[in-house]
Amino acid sequence: SAVISQKPSRDICQRGTSLTIQCQVDSQVTMMFWYRQQPGQSLTLIATANQGSEATYESGFVIDKFPISRPNLTFSTLTVSNMSPEDSSIYLCSVQNTDTQYFGPGTRLTVL
């Protein structure tokens, strides 16, 4: 398995601002993923972040809104830009370890 931490665990932000979420894993992994979980909903994949290449975004998500960095094999960031109340969600990172994805504790974001 893998031990994953995220910062911050929660935040309350004002409309129009940006927030960067950090994801740290305790071992080197090739594939990292960012998910969004809107209130009462399931998980939706935002993008896949592989070290050394540009992130691959899913339909409905764009780099200008959700820029991602992946500077090394143990760390990634997701920025939620120009936030609106509709961005209020839990954001989770996960890592692929052999055949299984393991998830971080999530970042609970509230946008006012």
Added chain:
Amino acid sequence: AQSVTQPDIHITVSEGASLELRCNYSYGATPYLFWYVQSPGQGLQLLLKYFSGDTLVQGIKGFEAEFKRSQSSFNLRKPSVHWSDAAEYFCAVGGNTDKLIFGTGTRLQVFP
């Protein structure tokens, strides 16, 4: 199209009763199947997974799941539920390194 269906949005059981959570999937290749649990305010924890071999798989916390290819199902079971099992349960399907597709989740409530 690839999809996961969890028909039961909300299930309520008494402590000590048996439990079965349903999951049906549609996937074009050999599926890798997962059950995750999310406690309130927490990230996702892997309960169990199925890749191949014995169709009855054992997981953590006394859970098991049975893969039935003919029914495209991967139902989760527990013979005796504990109050601490109250949580949201997600079924997911993917390939070896494909992204995961999640069901909408089943919220389990346990009465004493």
